[in-house]
Amino acid sequence: MLRRLFRYFYVLLLSLLALLLLFVGLAWLLALLPANADAHPQSEGVAVYITTNGVHADFRVPVQTEVIDWRQLLPLRDYTGADSRFRYVAFGWGDQGFYLHTPQWSDLTPGTAARALFMPSPTAMHVTYYPHAPATGKDSRRLYLSPEQYRQLVAYIQQSFARTASGELLLIPGAGYSPYDNFYEARGSYTLFYTCNNWVNEGLQKIGVKTARWAPFDWGVMYHLEE
Template structure:
């Protein structure tokens, strides 16, 4: 019985130790600055917005460097109207995004699939107005080279067909101002939606943590 008891305690202890190590690594690495560069004085204004759990990049729909309406035309977002000056980008697990529209919809199988990175990913895109002044958003100014690098990272995150076009999932949006697209990669505890945002910022040379699996690890550098 002692052997059985010790075995049970070990089985219970290993996940707890792993979770503790994960949280400690996230706390330390999200505070370890990468790309310690001063912010640009002039350039393209971009936003990073949070809902308290998940972060999105919010970029101008059209600039001299990048025209997102080529890949993401306004017709894909019929409820947004011509005044929608920006596009938001959020990457994540397909099943979790599409099957968990509210927390009450969350199923254990969906959570486990996302946790172990077995399913495909999607890009969630909104057409929206410039979110200046929102307490949920941080703002950055990127020079031409930085913004080009950021846009290139986002573009590479979309899965594309043989003609190089993005692959929308018709009817997948939560409303008429958003839509989901096929994306590359697999969600996991290491490659989270917030780490995708962190990677995009690091690709642009923005000062951010070395690893940002949680929302707070991203937003602490922007607020």
């Protein structure tokens, strides 16, 4: 009986390991294969940034352009540390439980990680105001978008917020990490196959930027963007 039970768990462990290796292999392969392969970087237009903290990628865009003034949608009164001098605003979509319960990596628990990875879960939009653009480098890439591309990106970001029946955003009270950021209810579910990085990658695909075919990891997003 014990031998049969041991064999069962051994097969289960090997199966899980094989699935994990398959997932990582597909992620690696599809991250290297480009979508919008013929697209070329532009040298002028609206400057936006793709940033990463080493795990999670975000969009960082100008607060005000001819296309949109984000302060009309995300008023500064909800951000006690930000003011009219802040020039950029960042958007990150992701697992709500992970966002709200893991302000620091030291706060990560096995339960939170397992739910984020293996169970479809509610999502949140993390919005942060910044006084300036990030320095470009390994963790930050600058893109120049045409006005039409930027309109498409704005629409993509706006459509990712959950809204009330009257169209208002759903602020999650007291959930921000600092006086410069807030969390909002978002649309869609977070899964192992559609992560925060997939959300950024999908946005880049929609606006015609060269990016990965599929990018559950941040490096798949950053790989195709020039430093």
